[in-house]
Amino acid sequence: MDGNKDRMIDSGNFHGGDDDGDLRRGPWTVEEDIALINYIANHGDGRWNLLARCAGLKRTGKSCRLRWLNYLRPDVRRGNITLEEQLLILDLHSRWGNRWSKIAQHLPGRTDNEIKNYWRTRVQKHAKQLKCDVNSKQFKDTMRYLWIPRLVERIQAAAGTTAVDGNGSYGSVAPPLMNGSDFVSTSQVTPSYASENSSSGGGSSDGTQGSSVSELTDCYNNFGCFSVGYGQDTAPPPPPPPPMQSSAVGFFNEGELDFQAMEQSSCEWLAEDGGVDTSENFWSTAGPGADYFWLLQQQLN
DNA sequence: AATGTGCCCAACCGCTGACCA
DNA sequence: CTGGTCAGCGGTTGGGCACAT
Structure with a gap:
């Protein structure tokens, strides 16, 4: 379980060609995550389509929003459901x-x-x-x-x-x-x-x-x-x-x-x-995805 | 060791509603 | 009122992993 924590690292294109208008799909790369985090840190979120363009991401606004809300947001809590x-x-x-x-x-x-x-x-x-x-x-x-x-x-x-x-x-x-x-x-x-x-x-x-x-x-x-x-x-x-x-x-x-x-x-x-654990906190300890976020932090520093 | 199977979950898709010109 | 754009929501998909055979 929790196996696919870092599967999206540098995994390249998803669904192959399907390039309608140069847009990327599939798993996000570290570089994309960094670009999104940095942009939101400087400009805030919202207006996702504009954000996607301005941040230089070849993603739809929808995709950026989803990535931010479900994964990159600093207050997102990960790990087992208590x-x-x-x-x-x-x-x-x-x-x-x-x-x-x-x-x-x-x-x-x-x-x-x-x-x-x-x-x-x-x-x-x-x-x-x-x-x-x-x-x-x-x-x-x-x-x-x-x-x-x-x-x-x-x-x-x-x-x-x-x-x-x-x-x-x-x-x-x-x-x-x-x-x-x-x-x-x-x-x-x-x-x-x-x-x-x-x-x-x-x-x-x-x-x-x-x-x-x-x-x-x-x-x-x-x-x-x-x-x-x-x-x-x-x-x-x-x-x-x-x-x-x-x-x-x-x-x-x-x-x-x-x-x-x-x-x-x-x-x-x-x-x-x-029965496993009742308070596992992804962000504080080694947990699912911890290695990925560690890498991300290193890149951001 | 190789293969098959099931599970998990990130990401996508389609739809809807809000807003604006 | 109409049409376009955007954000948000719920449903679905499919890749990767763990485990079983």
């Missing part, structure tokens, strides 16, 4: 669906692209393993009753504030959640985003304001569910979850969740990425 971030992503996605940029606003340093990739590669993969659609009720229930409680537990364990009953089984925790008064099931989220405060710089004045991890975990412990910001820009709270539907697939047998099987899968998932 448990806290996973929790936030699950929660925010349950409210907003695939509104990656909106979700990314609540994860400082993370890009919409990164979150989108995380969702597709990890979450959707597990939906596939469960043999259910990522938008299906079954999958949402799995997230809601298993993965999220498990994440909360692990976060708290990492913080040394264990507040979960001893046996660690969520088979016993899940039923109280069944009142489900607050937690949003995606199917309930009507995409009525019009009422949100859309001041693009803000990001903290909508329903999720302050949707920090600690608030999420606190809320979860107090009420057995999330309720942060719910209902401010969405439909009324969903009704209590009905019993599992029959015609179950994957972990849904005879109309009931197979919690054992689900929990096993949950453990595998959380162990495989969440």
